[in-house]
Amino acid sequence: MQMGWGKRVRLGWAALGVMLCCLASQVWAASDVKDMRVWRAPDNTRLVFDLSGPVKANVFTLTSPNRIVIDVSGAKLATKLNEARLKGTPITGLRSAQRSADELRVVLDVSQQVTPKSFTLAPNQQYGNRLVVDLFDQGADLSSDIPATPTPGKPSAPVTPVQPKMTVPVGPSGKRDIIVVIDPGHGGEDPGAIAKGGGLYEKNITLAIGRKLQAQINSMKGFKAELTRTGDYYIPLRKRTEIARKKGADLFVSIHADAAPNRTASGVSVFALSQRGATSETARWLADTENSSDLIGGVGSALDNKDQMLAGVLLDLSMTSTMSSSLDVGQKVLTNVGQQTKLLHNRVEQAAFVVLKSPDIPSILIETGFISNPNESIKLASAAHQELLARQIRSGISTYFQKSPPPGTYLAWLRDQKAQQVATGSR
The missing domain is CATH 2.60.40.3500 (Immunoglobulin-like)
Structure with missing residues (x-):
C-alpha cells in the first residue's frame, strides 16, 4: 500500500525535527x-x-x-x-x-x-x-609576552628584538666568572619523551643531569653555572633563551634525552642551530619534536605582527660568529663525551631548534641518549651514568673556554698572564 503524500511530508518533518534536536544537544552539551x-x-x-x-x-x-x-x-x-x-x-x-x-x-x-x-x-x-x-x-616579570612556537614544518623567523645581554658584575679582583646557563628540557605539563612502560620521563632525566652538570661546572675556578629551571615546571622555549640573556650567559647548554621511532637508536649527539635546513633526517625529526614542546607545555599567546623578513635579515647578520662558536664548543663537548660514551654522530649536527636561536650567545643542545631504547633508558636513569655524562660535558666546555675565554674573565686574565710571562722570559 502506498503512503499518502501528506503523511510522507509529516514523517519528513518529524525526522528533521529529531535530527535538529540531536544536533542541538551536541552543540549545547x-x-x-x-x-x-x-x-x-x-x-x-x-x-x-x-x-x-x-x-x-x-x-x-x-x-x-x-x-x-x-x-x-x-x-x-x-x-x-x-x-x-x-x-x-x-x-x-x-x-x-x-x-x-x-x-x-x-x-x-x-x-x-x-x-x-x-x-x-x-x-x-x-x-x-x-x-x-x-x-x-607579585614582582614576577610580565614585561615580555612569550610568543607561541609555530607548528613544526612552517618556516619561522625571530619576532622578538634582541635585548642586550645583562652585564655580569666583575668581582673584586676585576676578573669575572664565565657564565654557563644549563637548560633542562621540558618540565611540568610537558614530560618530554616517555620510556616504554611509562615509568621514566625525559623531564626528570634532564633535570637530574642538569643539576649534576651545574655542580661539576661550579667546581671549576672561574666558572659559574645557572639552571633555567630548578623544579618540575614548564618554561616556554623562547623564555629559556631570555633567562640565559638575563643571567649574562657566555654559553647556553640545553639538555635532552629524546625518543626515536626506531627503538634501537642509541648514542649521544650534539646540535647547533641551522638556518638552512637540517644536516640529517634525524636532526630534522628531533628539531620538529623539540619545537612542538610549547604546544604540549602550553603557551597561549600568539606571534605578534612584526616584520619577519627584516627580523630574519638582522638575525643572519648577527648570528654568523655565534654559530661558529656554537659549532666549536659543540665539537669539544662531543669529542670529550665520545671518549667513554657511544656517539650517534661523530660531528655536531645542525637543525632549526627554537631554543638555540640566540643571536649573541653560543648555544648547543645535547641529546644525552634515547629514552626509547630500553637499554639506554636504564643507563639514563642511573645516577652514575648521569654523573659520567655531566663530567664529560664539563670537560668539553672547559676545553673550549681554555682556548677561547671571553674578555674580562678570570680565564682570559690567566691566559694573558701566561703570555706575558713567556714574553718577558720570567717563566
Missing part, C-alpha cells in the same frame, strides 16, 4: 572538567583543567579577601577537584559551583595578590582540550 593539575614555578602557579571538549573562560580577581574567580562557559564538573595539589602554592582554598547546566564557577582563595592570565589549548598528540590559568606572583 557541556564539556566535562575531568581533572585539575597544578605546577608551581619560582614566580607563578599554573593550573591546568583537562576537558572533554572546548570551553570559554573568564578569569578575574576580587579583593578583601583576595580571590581568583574562574567562570567557565560550556562546562560542568565531572570530578572533585583535588585541593591537596595546591600545597606549596599561594592558593589556600578552592570551591566550585555549577551556576547552570553548562556554566561552572571555580573560586580560588589566595594568600597574596596575584596576576592571572588564562588561555585554552586545542587537543594535540598528548592531551585533549585544556584550560590553562597562570597566577603570577
Whole structure:
C-alpha cells in the first residue's frame, strides 16, 4: 500500500525535527572538567583543567579577601577537584559551583595578590582540550609576552628584538666568572619523551643531569653555572633563551634525552642551530619534536605582527660568529663525551631548534641518549651514568673556554698572564 503524500511530508518533518534536536544537544552539551593539575614555578602557579571538549573562560580577581574567580562557559564538573595539589602554592582554598547546566564557577582563595592570565589549548598528540590559568606572583616579570612556537614544518623567523645581554658584575679582583646557563628540557605539563612502560620521563632525566652538570661546572675556578629551571615546571622555549640573556650567559647548554621511532637508536649527539635546513633526517625529526614542546607545555599567546623578513635579515647578520662558536664548543663537548660514551654522530649536527636561536650567545643542545631504547633508558636513569655524562660535558666546555675565554674573565686574565710571562722570559 502506498503512503499518502501528506503523511510522507509529516514523517519528513518529524525526522528533521529529531535530527535538529540531536544536533542541538551536541552543540549545547557541556564539556566535562575531568581533572585539575597544578605546577608551581619560582614566580607563578599554573593550573591546568583537562576537558572533554572546548570551553570559554573568564578569569578575574576580587579583593578583601583576595580571590581568583574562574567562570567557565560550556562546562560542568565531572570530578572533585583535588585541593591537596595546591600545597606549596599561594592558593589556600578552592570551591566550585555549577551556576547552570553548562556554566561552572571555580573560586580560588589566595594568600597574596596575584596576576592571572588564562588561555585554552586545542587537543594535540598528548592531551585533549585544556584550560590553562597562570597566577603570577607579585614582582614576577610580565614585561615580555612569550610568543607561541609555530607548528613544526612552517618556516619561522625571530619576532622578538634582541635585548642586550645583562652585564655580569666583575668581582673584586676585576676578573669575572664565565657564565654557563644549563637548560633542562621540558618540565611540568610537558614530560618530554616517555620510556616504554611509562615509568621514566625525559623531564626528570634532564633535570637530574642538569643539576649534576651545574655542580661539576661550579667546581671549576672561574666558572659559574645557572639552571633555567630548578623544579618540575614548564618554561616556554623562547623564555629559556631570555633567562640565559638575563643571567649574562657566555654559553647556553640545553639538555635532552629524546625518543626515536626506531627503538634501537642509541648514542649521544650534539646540535647547533641551522638556518638552512637540517644536516640529517634525524636532526630534522628531533628539531620538529623539540619545537612542538610549547604546544604540549602550553603557551597561549600568539606571534605578534612584526616584520619577519627584516627580523630574519638582522638575525643572519648577527648570528654568523655565534654559530661558529656554537659549532666549536659543540665539537669539544662531543669529542670529550665520545671518549667513554657511544656517539650517534661523530660531528655536531645542525637543525632549526627554537631554543638555540640566540643571536649573541653560543648555544648547543645535547641529546644525552634515547629514552626509547630500553637499554639506554636504564643507563639514563642511573645516577652514575648521569654523573659520567655531566663530567664529560664539563670537560668539553672547559676545553673550549681554555682556548677561547671571553674578555674580562678570570680565564682570559690567566691566559694573558701566561703570555706575558713567556714574553718577558720570567717563566
